[in-house]
Amino acid sequence: MKNTQILLAARPRGFPDETCFRVVETDVPTPKAGEVLVKNHFLSLDPYMRGRMSDAKSYAAPQPLDAVMIGGTAGEVVASEDPGLAIGDRVVGMLGWQEYGVASAKALRKVDPSVPLSLYLGALGMPGVTAYVGLVDIGAPKEGETVVVSAAAGAVGSVVGQLAKSRGARAVGIAGGADKCAYVTGELGFDACVDYKSPTLREELAASTPGGVDVYFDNVGGVVLDTVLPRLNTFARVPVCGLVSQYNATEPYGVRAFGAILVSRVKVQGFIVTDHMERWPEALRELGRLHAAGGLRGRETVAVGLRNAPAAFFGMLKGHNLGKQLVDLR
Amino acid sequence: MKNTQILLAARPRGFPDETCFRVVETDVPTPKAGEVLVKNHFLSLDPYMRGRMSDAKSYAAPQPLDAVMIGGTAGEVVASEDPGLAIGDRVVGMLGWQEYGVASAKALRKVDPSVPLSLYLGALGMPGVTAYVGLVDIGAPKEGETVVVSAAAGAVGSVVGQLAKSRGARAVGIAGGADKCAYVTGELGFDACVDYKSPTLREELAASTPGGVDVYFDNVGGVVLDTVLPRLNTFARVPVCGLVSQYNATEPYGVRAFGAILVSRVKVQGFIVTDHMERWPEALRELGRLHAAGGLRGRETVAVGLRNAPAAFFGMLKGHNLGKQLVDLR
Structure with missing residues (x-):
């Protein structure tokens, strides 16, 4: 064989x-x-x-x-x-x-x-646990806060938004193109989604986050990160899960809005899920419950x-x- | 009158x-x-x-x-x-x-x-408490770890290094010019100091931090921040206290080494001391003891x-x- x-x-x-x-x-x-x-x-x-x-x-x-x-x-x-x-x-x-x-x-x-x-x-494996560790342990959204996630139509991002909703937060996605955005707000139930390819990304993000941003779960880095940083509220949290816009770049993008981290006293934290093996059982239990209840599409x-x-x-x-x-x- | x-x-x-x-x-x-x-x-x-x-x-x-x-x-x-x-x-x-x-x-x-x-x-006022909150609460250096601080000859930076030393960490300063560096290693007792104006800053920083950097207390942002980021060890902490290189810039500097935050799973946290009024009494007690013992020059x-x-x-x-x-x- x-x-x-x-x-x-x-x-x-x-x-x-x-x-x-x-x-x-x-x-x-x-x-x-x-x-x-x-x-x-x-x-x-x-x-x-x-x-x-x-x-x-x-x-x-x-x-x-x-x-x-x-x-x-x-x-x-x-x-x-x-x-x-x-x-x-x-x-x-x-x-x-x-x-x-x-x-x-x-x-x-x-x-x-x-x-x-x-x-x-x-959702019930590594991407789901990644979403859980970044959102729950680092992002720690409170009820009524606004969570923004990039690559929202992807394996991790889609769980981030649904977990945020299940915990009483507002979920705003960033995704590439109208079809993905329609999927994110329709099938996945996010409150809003903006297209990062839009020439008016900055304005659309502002319109979709009228109360600012409390958690930005970053999967992409680059210009999207730079656009979200100035929208962050005081004491916002930014779990950095991926920088997919940079993985194939031969020249790294320069993040110009870094100053927002000081002005808004933001916590930015990089993480990878395999550093947090002790969190897998709890994460998988919550994700399993959410899936069984139909809340994890x-x-x-x-x-x-x-x-x-x-x-x-x-x-x-x-x-x-x-x-x-x-x-x-x- | x-x-x-x-x-x-x-x-x-x-x-x-x-x-x-x-x-x-x-x-x-x-x-x-x-x-x-x-x-x-x-x-x-x-x-x-x-x-x-x-x-x-x-x-x-x-x-x-x-x-x-x-x-x-x-x-x-x-x-x-x-x-x-x-x-x-x-x-x-x-x-x-x-x-x-x-x-x-x-x-x-x-x-x-x-x-x-x-x-x-x-040292016994706002700059000292700023050093304390950033270093102790956010940086949390362990014994034997390496703490790097920019604007090391300044009011905040000089306390950061001396506090780090008093807690058993290695203190490396970044300052502008040979005179300031001599003051930082001589009078202030840091283990090393590098001149940010040097054309070989990157190499000198590497030579002064052979075990990498566990805490970077940032007072300046810009190109110095970008030079330190790739030196960070896994799970390093970066309290962001100031971005003095940017305060008079009409165009913000683009931080190119942002990816290090993910690769090394770094926590970057902006803070201002007046958000932490509850920490002043403890900070002033420790700073007072250190001053009385001659450890705060x-x-x-x-x-x-x-x-x-x-x-x-x-x-x-x-x-x-x-x-x-x-x-x-x-």
């Missing part, structure tokens, strides 16, 4: 392309004691992967060249050498860009088979087949996806 | 000049019940005053035109209509740029006559006579002072 894998072949400079990746066929591996073999059903594509492809200083070691690309996966146990997991169990892990993977049973999370498996790569954009993962990844970096970007490997 | 006062005559655009101020002579006022008349011995000149001269959005209402310029003062009660203060008592308050002032007794702090009065405008730069206050103020904005900038009004 053969296993298709995608390796990192070369580090990109600027926007990545197909030459960064190489598809290979290998033998499906055999689990050792304490391990299981998983057939991956879904691969998650996430912005952080762009950072790992580079060898610039980052919060994690770079992805090694000629190794299977890192990535979150959800699948089914097809062979087990661990008493804790049985064939047929559904598991979530970090098996990377490949159809099959072997992992220690301890490194996998067994999930509820009555919930659609792909949700564990989105979101579409998925699904590419079919591992060989289409690179193109889907490039599209996600350009914002072509609506909601969570997945690859269906079945 | 006449009272010399300096009023704000016009709002500056860019760097202020003498036309922004107007000197007037008025009658010395008479205190009402609950008030005292103070003869000011010292006027404090501080960077925040530049912000108040402008009517751009800031954390405080702008200084009104044609009113006495705001400012911290230390002096002696010369007439009292309040049982809590007697003639001859030494008091600190906010009586502004004038020789005499009337204030409610409640708005004045009676101070220890055995301590040089001017210290209550520096610092020079003063003193202009003589109120009419010289504007020139001294311009000089301070250009960094011509060493330590606390005062005007002697006696």
Whole structure:
């Protein structure tokens, strides 16, 4: 039985392309004691992967060249050498860009088979917990406050706004284009959404946040960040989750409104979800309750087949996806 | 008896000049019940005053035109209509740029006559408490960590470094020129100091912080901030106290290394000391103990006579002072 894998072949400079990746066929591996073999059903594509492809200083070691690309996966146990997991169990892990993977049973999370498996790569997985840690622990919105989130139609942003609403805050999204904005206010139930591509972004943001901004959950950085900073209220909080506008920039954007941090006594805090493993159980409980109550909506954009993962990844970096970007490997 | 006062005559655009101020002579006022008349011995000149001269959005209402310029003062009660203060008592308050002032007794702090009065405008006053709140409450340096502070030879910066040392941290200053750097490492006892005017600032900062930077107490913003950000260690803290490099800029500087906040999961927090009145008693106790133990040194730069206050103020904005900038009004 053969296993298709995608390796990192070369580090990109600027926007990545197909030459960064190489598809290979290998033998499906055999689990050792304490391990299981998983057939991956879904691969998650996430912005952080762009950072790992580079060898610039980052919060994690770079992805090694000629190794299977890192990535979150959800699948089914097809062979087990661990008493804790049985064939047929559904598991979530970090098996990377490949159809099959072997992992220690301890490194996998067994999930509820009555919930659609792909949700564990989105609102009920890493993106959901990311939204929770940034919004609840750093942003800490109070009832009636205004929460703004960029990349609002994405996997993290869509959960941020819905969590904010469920906690009594006002949710304002920033997204790219009228279709995404309609999705954010319609399907996701945000109070407002502004299009960052609009030439009157500044005015539209002001009109959508008449009481100013108390929490800005930043996924994008750059000019959008610079536009939101002057709207911040006194003692506002800015969880910095991503800077996707900068990941492919060869020259970094200069943030001109930094002075607002002093004038409004703002707290700006960068975070990554894997620093906060102790928060996952509580986050997943709240997200699970919210999902069960119908308060956690979101579409998925699904590419079919591992060989289409690179193109889907490039599209996600350009914002072509609506909601969570997945690859269906079945 | 006449009272010399300096009023704000016009709002500056860019760097202020003498036309922004107007000197007037008025009658010395008479205190009402609950008030005292103070003869000011010292006027404090501080960077925040530049912000108040402008009517751009800031954390405080702008200084009104044609009113006495705001400012911290230390002096002696010369007439009292309040049982809590007697003639001859030494008091600190906010009586502004004038020789005499009337204030409610409640708005004045009676101070220890055995301590040089001017210290209550520096290390044992607002600048000292500013250093304390930013360093201890936001920066929270642990023993052995590295604290970097800009404007290290100034009233706030000099206390930041000495407080950091007293708490077991390594103190690295950034100051303008070799003389200031020699003062910072010599008289103030910092472990190192780098000259921000040096063309090799980046390399010198790296050499002075071989273990990276855990706390950056920022008084200046701009290119110095941009140079320190990439040196920050994981989970570093950046109290933002001032952005003096920007106060006279007509075009704001664009901060290019903002990405370090995410990569190193940094907390950046703007603050002003008057938001933290509840911290003053504890701060003043620790600063008083440190001063009594000889651990709180610092020079003063003193202009003589109120009419010289504007020139001294311009000089301070250009960094011509060493330590606390005062005007002697006696």
